[in-house]
Amino acid sequence: MNAKMKxxxxxxxxxxxxxxxxxxxxxxxxxxxxxxxxxxxxxxxLAVMLFSILLMRVAMIRFSQIRVMVIYVLIFIITNAVISFxxxxxxxxxxxxTKNEFARLFGISLTxxxxxxxxxxxxxxxSVIPLGMIFLLTTNPSEFASSLNGxxxxxxxxYAVALTLRYFPDIQRDYRDIYLAQQARGxxxxxxxxxxxxxxxxxxxxxxxxxxxxxxxxxxSNAMDLRGFSKSKTRTWYTSRRFSRQDVIAVVISxxxxxxxxLVSIFINQSxxxxxFI
Amino acid sequence: MKPQPIIxxxxxxxxxxxxxxxxxxxxxxxxxAGEKILIVGPSGSGKSTLGYCLxxxxxxxxxxxxxxxxxxxxxxxxxxxxFNLSKMIGTVLQDSDGQFVGLTVGEDIAFALxxxxxxxxxxxxxxxxxxxxxxMESWLSSSPFELxxxxxxxxxxxxxxxxxxxxxxxxEPLANLDxxxxxxxxxxxxxxxxxxxxxxxxIEHRLExxxxxxxxxxxxxxxxxxxxxMDAHTLVASPILLETGIREPLYVTALKYAGVxxxxxxxxxxxxxxxxxxxxxxxxxxxxxIPAPDVRGNRPSILKMExxxxxxxxxxxVLQNINFDIQEGEMISIxxxxxxxxxxxxxxxxxxxxxDSGRILxxxxxxxxxxxxxxxxxxxxxxxxxxxxxxxPLIYDEVALGLRLRLVSEEEIKLRVEKVLKICGLAxxxxxxxxxxxxxxxxRVTIASILVLDPQILILDEPTAGQDFRHYTExxxxxxxxxxxxxxxxxxxxxxxxxxxxxxxxxxxxxGKLIADTSAAVVLTDPRVIREANLKETSLFALSQMAxxxxxxxxxxRFIDYERRLKNR
Numbered sequence: 001m002n003a004k005m006k007x008x009x010x011x012x013x014x015x016x017x018x019x020x021x022x023x024x025x026x027x028x029x030x031x032x033x034x035x036x037x038x039x040x041x042x043x044x045x046l047a048v049m050l051f052s053i054l055l056m057r058v059a060m061i062r063f064s065q066i067r068v069m070v071i072y073v074l075i076f077i078i079t080n081a082v083i084s085f086x087x088x089x090x091x092x093x094x095x096x097x098t099k100n101e102f103a104r105l106f107g108i109s110l111t112x113x114x115x116x117x118x119x120x121x122x123x124x125x126x127s128v129i130p131l132g133m134i135f136l137l138t139t140n141p142s143e144f145a146s147s148l149n150g151x152x153x154x155x156x157x158x159y160a161v162a163l164t165l166r167y168f169p170d171i172q173r174d175y176r177d178i179y180l181a182q183q184a185r186g187x188x189x190x191x192x193x194x195x196x197x198x199x200x201x202x203x204x205x206x207x208x209x210x211x212x213x214x215x216x217x218x219x220x221s222n223a224m225d226l227r228g229f230s231k232s233k234t235r236t237w238y239t240s241r242r243f244s245r246q247d248v249i250a251v252v253i254s255x256x257x258x259x260x261x262x263l264v265s266i267f268i269n270q271s272x273x274x275x276x277f278i
Numbered sequence: 279m280k281p282q283p284i285i286x287x288x289x290x291x292x293x294x295x296x297x298x299x300x301x302x303x304x305x306x307x308x309x310x311a312g313e314k315i316l317i318v319g320p321s322g323s324g325k326s327t328l329g330y331c332l333x334x335x336x337x338x339x340x341x342x343x344x345x346x347x348x349x350x351x352x353x354x355x356x357x358x359x360x361f362n363l364s365k366m367i368g369t370v371l372q373d374s375d376g377q378f379v380g381l382t383v384g385e386d387i388a389f390a391l392x393x394x395x396x397x398x399x400x401x402x403x404x405x406x407x408x409x410x411x412x413x414m415e416s417w418l419s420s421s422p423f424e425l426x427x428x429x430x431x432x433x434x435x436x437x438x439x440x441x442x443x444x445x446x447x448x449x450e451p452l453a454n455l456d457x458x459x460x461x462x463x464x465x466x467x468x469x470x471x472x473x474x475x476x477x478x479x480x481i482e483h484r485l486e487x488x489x490x491x492x493x494x495x496x497x498x499x500x501x502x503x504x505x506x507x508m509d510a511h512t513l514v515a516s517p518i519l520l521e522t523g524i525r526e527p528l529y530v531t532a533l534k535y536a537g538v539x540x541x542x543x544x545x546x547x548x549x550x551x552x553x554x555x556x557x558x559x560x561x562x563x564x565x566x567x568i569p570a571p572d573v574r575g576n577r578p579s580i581l582k583m584e585x586x587x588x589x590x591x592x593x594x595x596v597l598q599n600i601n602f603d604i605q606e607g608e609m610i611s612i613x614x615x616x617x618x619x620x621x622x623x624x625x626x627x628x629x630x631x632x633x634d635s636g637r638i639l640x641x642x643x644x645x646x647x648x649x650x651x652x653x654x655x656x657x658x659x660x661x662x663x664x665x666x667x668x669x670x671p672l673i674y675d676e677v678a679l680g681l682r683l684r685l686v687s688e689e690e691i692k693l694r695v696e697k698v699l700k701i702c703g704l705a706x707x708x709x710x711x712x713x714x715x716x717x718x719x720x721x722r723v724t725i726a727s728i729l730v731l732d733p734q735i736l737i738l739d740e741p742t743a744g745q746d747f748r749h750y751t752e753x754x755x756x757x758x759x760x761x762x763x764x765x766x767x768x769x770x771x772x773x774x775x776x777x778x779x780x781x782x783x784x785x786x787x788x789x790g791k792l793i794a795d796t797s798a799a800v801v802l803t804d805p806r807v808i809r810e811a812n813l814k815e816t817s818l819f820a821l822s823q824m825a826x827x828x829x830x831x832x833x834x835x836r837f838i839d840y841e842r843r844l845k846n847r
Contacts, residue, residue: 212665237398
């Protein structure tokens with residue numbers, strides 16, 4: 001936990017994935033995400049997930065880099081699963097048309113259909129993590145901005161996103177410095193303090209953080225104005241890359257996966273769901 | 279007939295909408311193509327505002343009311359916008375970190391071209407050309423974190439030169455640079471001026487450092503008015519600097535101490551041009567007659583580091599084999615270039631990080647087991663940027679915060695806060711909101727909020743960064759007062775004047791090792807230490823050599839002693 005702590009930060013390496021243009025990666029990311037979001041076929045989802053984990057290997061992303069993110073997403077997925085179970089415990093049977101009960105809980109029947117449905121859904125969400133992580137960690141923020149701009153996002157908005165990503169490590173460092181300095185003044189943020197106190201105390205860090213970040217923003221926005229940012233409707237990008245053969249191949253592969261997913265739904269499952277119960 | 283000026287202010291007045299009084303009054307100034315101009319003035323004098331008027335940030339980003347006329351290349355600026363202006367005037371801002379827009383050197387240099395929709399290939403070619411002009415062509419794919427301060431400056435310079443501007447404006451180019459890098463920066467500017475013949479305008483308050491290279495004219499601004507427009511030799515011979523509150527070059531101070539009256543004929547604008555035949559005898563005589571100061575008896579040790587080593591990642595050492603012993607009541611500076619380990623050292627002292635090996639002793643007792651909170655009651659740390667510490671809207675609450683978090687009773691808090699505000703000269707402002715204070719006053723508030731915890735040792739990170747001479751003196755004299763009350767003061771700095779004037783002893787770090795622990799006079803005259811720690815030899819040393827005084831270090835030490843006696847410290 002120190003200067004090396006880099007959540008969401010681009011790490012430069014020379015792998016086939018890093019060599020792809022940012023726009024390619026964004027398009028591939030969108031294709032694959034749509035594929036898993038569309039399909040409720042666990043076979044397809046697992047295949048895409050395995051494929052993207054493989055890609056993570058290729059991109060030399062280590063688990064330690066994404067651990068924090070994984071934990072957050074897992075918490076989200078589990079909460080989501082529990083809540084959706086209590087809201088509609090019968091949803092699985094409605095979808096699959098059968099009812100195989102294996103236990104009862106507080107008078108609610110637990111069915112294999114519901115279990116299968118929820119497991120599928122969990123994998124569906126989980127499979128987006130490696131995809132997103134590959135995109136974020138292998139695309140440098142400027143290229144990220146240029147690729148957003150490439151798919152039609154206004155370049156000012158794209159640049160704002162890139163700057164946010166870019167300054168994230170700096171702001172994290174500020175946060176840590178401020179946190180330590182306030183701790184020296186006697187601030188207690190551990191679980192020993194009451195919740196309301198912890199909330200009030202965290203303001204003692206957030207306020208200085210906001211003010212020092214505003215200082216930073218004023219400097220950078222002046223620097224950008226002085227060099228002509230936002231004077232015309234479009235801009236070019238120094239970091240943009242020419243589309244290479246690899247880019248075409250990558251886009252084609254992910255497009256094929258997307259189409260295959262749809263074809264599986266239409267011709268094999270005859271719906272978005274894969275039904276092993278009939 | 280004189281040529282047409284490239285910049286011409288005529289009866290120019292400017293008032294920010296947010297302020298009641300104009301910041302610039304009736305400015306009349308002509309600058310001709312190819313000139314190199316230095317604009318000096320204390321904080322709040324309006325010198326930065328003048329710069330903003332030139333580059334178009336006024337009225338583009340900072341709104342206000344303009345009267346009179348400002349013409350650049352014969353065009354009235356109020357009819358231009360910031361983008362037209364940026365094609366004529368390139369601005370290098372003071373914070374070379376903050377203005378690094380791109381993620382790599384190449385990208386940053388290309389930024390202006392990107393905004394002009396230049397196609398990728400011609401952009402790459404142009405970036406190559408310009409980077410060659412500033413010697414950065416082999417760094418194009420490096421990120422700012424891999425660059426030294428000087429390289430960042432070169433990159434910023436290339437980023438504005440790419441537009442082929444005719445005027446280069448430098449807004450406090452020396453702020454945030456260590457002495458050696460600052461010297462290089464001034465040399466780079468000079469090279470560019472000589473090679474390209476561009477018009478150069480430098481806004482700075484560190485006069486001596488800019489005068490390391492020639493300038494054509496120096497413009498002095500005070501209270502929004504131009505109070506002088508003359509060459510450097512005439513300026514240092516006049517009383518204007520003193521009246522305006524700008525620090526005169528140190529060698530000039532020494533000459534005055536020696537009883538020499540400075541005249542324009544002495545060419546005292548730069549140490550290199552100074553004619554010493556007027557003053558050699560006086561300097562020698564003065565040097566010999568300064569009595570040595572009383573030697574201070576040994577006092578008990580208050581803070582000691584023994585063989586301390588530390589690394590963030592377990593293999594790349596940030597600090598190794600650090601040994602020193604600070605005595606009670608000392609005022610000491612820790613110097614070294616960026617990345618030398620100064621901040622890490624202060625973090626170890628405050629317990630923010632734990633040493634990997636070695637011991638830190640407070641009055642002979644190892645403090646390894648003390649928590650951050652407990653250590654804060656012995657060792658207080660004041661961060662460089664007051665905005666990083668201030669978290670309450672009212673001064674009283676901000677200073678009381680540390681005590682409230684320690685559950686001290688409100689009556690006691692009141693007593694202690696009032697006392698500390700009195701010491702810090704903030705008593706009249708006790709009910710004020712912090713937002714109404716100046717930067718220097720905010721700095722005092724942060725010092726007060728640490729002092730209220732009654733620490734025995736106070737560590738300040740760059741206490742005078744970005745301060746002009748008056749505020750610098752104010753803050754430092756205040757710290758001397760605190761020091762007299764018995765608080766040991768440790769200053770982390772790369773301000774050489776500060777070291778020379780206020781701390782008899784300096785610890786020098788370079789590459790994570792302690793390379794010197796000796797008197798400031800030695801540090802600033804020892805070529806090895808100067809080189810390794812990115813410092814700069816003090817001009818007093820050069821002066822002593824020119825005056826034929828053999829032991830330059832001794833001369834510098836005598837100067838310090840004399841000054842201390844003069845100011846009764």
